[in-house]
Amino acid sequence: MKFLRFAFGLGAVTLMQSLGQHLFSHFSLGIDLFLVLVVYHSLDNSPAWSSLGGSTVGLAQDALSGGLYGLHGFANTLVAYLSSRLQQRLVIQQPSQVGLLFVVAAALQLATLTTLQFLLVDAVELPGLVSMTARMSSSGVIGAMLFAFVGKTRELEGRWRARRSRRLKI
């Protein structure tokens, strides 16, 4: 079930990122939905499962984007592991805290990608400041909204189940 949910998430994110890119030509400069999936997935999973998820999402992203194959794979694996460890240590529950975690994760991903480029590619072009800021803030906002939305949905579902079981007892 967990695997199916993850696969569905990856499919949906690929579809939305592609659609966004088609509708707004500079979509991928400011928004990285793959990263949102990686961090969100690591929020309620073990570091091992998160790393595997991060790796899979990263390689899928690499297949669609340019540059060396494995750049996003490496960066997202690291981001997923650290996000999951951080979530375990600090028990992050509030949407604002989750948003901050997404911002930190986006910054870490950009730093890892840039470092890898410096080490492996001759001519490196650093991402622009506007693009970096946009990516970090959009990841934070989308991540916090997603977390809040799923939390609210689960709460409503819980209430509905409780009401239903009470009725059945009567």
Next chain:
Amino acid sequence: MNQRWNQALLAALLLGQLILLSTNSTSRGSPLEGIVLGAVGPLAHAATLTKDSVVGLFGSFRMAGSLRQDNHRLRRELEDMHRTLVRLHGVEEELTRLSRISGYSRPEKGDFFVADVVYVDNASWLRSLVLYTGDAKPQHNQPVVTIRGLVGRVVVPADPYAKVLLITDRSASVSAMIKRTRRRGMARGAGEESLLLDNIPLQEDVRPGDEVVTAGIDGVFPRGIPIGVVTSVEPGHELFHRIRVQPHIEFALLDQVYVFNEQVVPADIKEVLSSKEGTSSSIIRSSGRQD
């Protein structure tokens, strides 16, 4: 799962991907990349179809009023095109006849197929396209063009999808020449949707506005495909100009491209050349700098 197991798995994943990174290059994708592209390509293609149908639906309402005018204009354009085509057929026949008389054997002009762009990645430091090629089988190093000029070349064929390295990618380079003077140089991607034209000596006459086309000596791109226009000429380091070229293509707006089936250098000759160490093989590889 305990912490040691988590760390071991993380280390294994990172090490595996470092090996993957160190063994591949942007000019030739890895086999794993082709497999993954084959898996995620249909989703990117589905996004294209969704966008096309939504845009088409709204577009048909919006454009309903101007259809008659457009129809009239397009008919006129079609007639003009037809006249030009007839004239060009005459020119081609004349050229063939003259070539035969002078004993000049022109290289065979190859075929091409149309491909849909399903994903454009123009993030600041990575530039590529993913194409849906349908029934046509994409191959490594096939040139990709539009009616306006050169786009790039296929680096990962994953039938029916193909990843294209754009000419503006920093790892891409094309043998090019200035159309006015026929002076050859090397155009390489400079990011930010521009190119640099290298190896043009300072004494050479180059002006902003000069047209740059493919030189056809790299074994990948046929000669004469428009690349872009010279936008600035500055004295560079050593003995060469520093020439910036603006491509004709606006890459972010691409939705359909043409992929050449033509092999500039036949595959069997390429194999023989690449098996030998020397200048010939380096010319063939020069179209895509190895990382």
